[in-house]
Amino acid sequence: MSFQVKYFGMLAEIAGLSDEVWNAAGGLTVGQFRAQMLDKYPAMRDKKFKIAVNQKISEDFVLIETPAEIALLPPFAGG
């Protein structure tokens, strides 16, 4: 399966990009995706962030169904 991943704020700086396509061997939960992502970008391990699936903040147990847009959201700073 494959899906879009978007990085924002400090996470985009760590990743060095703001968008990429994620390719996984089989089905993934949000938690499994998070683990793969932290393997790829170890510097994100000590950062706080939430994961949104199709613009909704998601729990780790949720299964990602394609097509999906996954976003990594650091702490909000509006205002």
Added chain:
Amino acid sequence: MSFQVKYFGMLAEIAGLSDEVWNAAGGLTVGQFRAQMLDKYPAMRDKKFKIAVNQKISEDFVLIETPAEIALLPPFAGG
């Protein structure tokens, strides 16, 4: 004794003036002044108002000490 009396809002309309000098035979409490005033302007009897002595809202038992500026204040409408 004599003192200044000021009328505001609808009370100035009823009195037909906004300022006058009040002359009384002897000492007056605020309550006694109120009674004299309602005798002079009976149309004020069914109006709500407070009495300020030297810019402070006063209770009826307070004795008016000259020089004094007494003000009749209808309900506030600021804002």
Added chain:
Amino acid sequence: MEKAHKPKKVFVQGPISPDFVAKSIASHQSKTGIGAHAIFLGQIRADQKEGGLVTGIDYTAYEEMAEQAFHNIREAAFAKFELTCMHIYHSLGLVPTGEISLFVFVSSPHRRAAFEASEYIVEEIKANVPIFGKELVGDAGFIWKENT
């Protein structure tokens, strides 16, 4: 010139213009400790009364007592809340429907103080400042306004 000597003057003749509000905001942009402004504007409603629509309010005040009351409100608000700035303006004379008669402007490093001070000041003004309002109704009628 007179303004410079009486920075706390509250009363203005007639309506308060949006442009005046803008100038007040702009004059705070050099105060870089401010993080939050809360502004309250009172606008005259065209309420339907028995004699017709309200077309405006004619404001009068016991000015000396009112200025003292505003001063007391200001001092109390500065004591209660962490404020950088506070400005209060209120109209005297005729303010037509749709125009602004009250402008309360508070600024603080943080939003909580600004929100709380704004509400506090407006409620205090409504309750404790001797300002009187004659609502002009229809062609020739009027009703004396009373705050609730």
Added chain:
Amino acid sequence: MEKAHKPKKVFVQGPISPDFVAKSIASHQSKTGIGAHAIFLGQIRADQKEGGLVTGIDYTAYEEMAEQAFHNIREAAFAKFELTCMHIYHSLGLVPTGEISLFVFVSSPHRRAAFEASEYIVEEIKANVPIFGKELVGDAGFIWKENT
């Protein structure tokens, strides 16, 4: 022209000017059911950080999700409070210290609804809208801002 088709567009590039605030106020003077406006403005503070003074904040957002979040906040506020109008504007890009990045403007027949809605909306924006802020510090440093 674009504005007319997207009346709920929230994001603006760069700071929000006092003049824009004035124009927004003026455009409500024909709505004669309004008695109270509450305005909140977020201004960039020159906070002292380890690397120097904050000189501005560079804002980015997950724009599609943010617009949806603003929409949800708007709908919830209209449901909760008796409001005549509601406008929210937030900056993207660089907003220098002393300038305004957030403008929340609510109008109601009565003050209570305006006060309550103003606070509600600002708190919701701070907590639930995916906007990110890079505080520029001193000559070359930066700190990612985090709402509390």
